[in-house]
Amino acid sequence: MRTRKAILPDAQRIHGLISAYAGDGTLLPRTLAEICKDIRDFVVLEDGGAIIGCGALHLYGTHLAEIRSITVASAAQGRGGGGRLVKALMAEAKKQRVGCICLFTRTPDFFAHLGFKTAQREDLPDKIYKDCHSCPRFHACDEVAMVRGELPKFAILPEPANWLVKLQA
Numbered sequence: 001m002r003t004r005k006a007i008l009p010d011a012q013r014i015h016g017l018i019s020a021y022a023g024d025g026t027l028l029p030r031t032l033a034e035i036c037k038d039i040r041d042f043v044v045l046e047d048g049g050a051i052i053g054c055g056a057l058h059l060y061g062t063h064l065a066e067i068r069s070i071t072v073a074s075a076a077q078g079r080g081g082g083g084r085l086v087k088a089l090m091a092e093a094k095k096q097r098v099g100c101i102c103l104f105t106r107t108p109d110f111f112a113h114l115g116f117k118t119a120q121r122e123d124l125p126d127k128i129y130k131d132c133h134s135c136p137r138f139h140a141c142d143e144v145a146m147v148r149g150e151l152p153k154f155a156i157l158p159e160p161a162n163w164l165v166k167l168q169a
């Protein structure tokens with residue numbers, strides 16, 4: 001097994017891997033068009049030439065990056081592939097001089113193994129402004145926010161226009 005940066009011809013397979021876990025809400029659904037646009041965020045996991053897993057690192061700035069869309073095909077789980085993907089994304093974050101990596105998950109134990117600690121989503125305003133504020137589960141979020149590194153001290157994204165209304169709803 002090895003990881004490598006994804007290229008556009010991998011997009012269809014990445015779409016299939018994510019879609020397999022998007023139906024039950026384990027992963028956020030990603031369209032093929034979004035995956036193509038963000039292909040440079042993705043790392044794939046290969047075994048014998050076949051792609052068996054993927055993950056992405058979204059960069060906000062040196063203060064924050066987010067691990068997203070991480071998955072290993074069900075038949076290949078439990079062999080260290082998920083750990084390899086997270087480590088490859090952490091290495092990329094280090095290369096980009098990112099001080100804090102965050103993620104939202106329903107499998108916190110897997111990420112705790114890899115040095116992530118639970119956090120408050122309010123500690124990650126960029127993530128909230130980008131995704132959470134438009135999520136139908138904003139007031140009933142069942143995902144655990146986790147971070148590795150120093151919490152960001154500022155946000156780079158503007159507060160959404162409906163932010164106060166959303167908070168008070």
Ligand SMILES: CC(C)(COP(=O)(O)OP(=O)(O)OC[C@H]1O[C@@H](n2cnc3c(N)ncnc32)[C@H](O)[C@@H]1OP(=O)(O)O)[C@@H](O)C(=O)NCCC(=O)NCCS
Nearest residue numbers: 021070071072077078079080081082083105107109110113
């Ligand atoms: C979570 C996932 C990526 C893990 O991939 P994997 O290849 O099975 O993980 P690994 O074999 O690298 O496991 C690494 C360690 O984490 C542990 N682990 C794996 N999955 C776990 C889980 N769901 N809960 C708790 N611990 C878990 C393993 O026991 C292993 O521990 P060890 O190093 O002490 O042996 C994989 O189960 C998956 O694709 N799940 C569906 C999608 C998903 O939930 N993605 C995460 C959403 S944020």
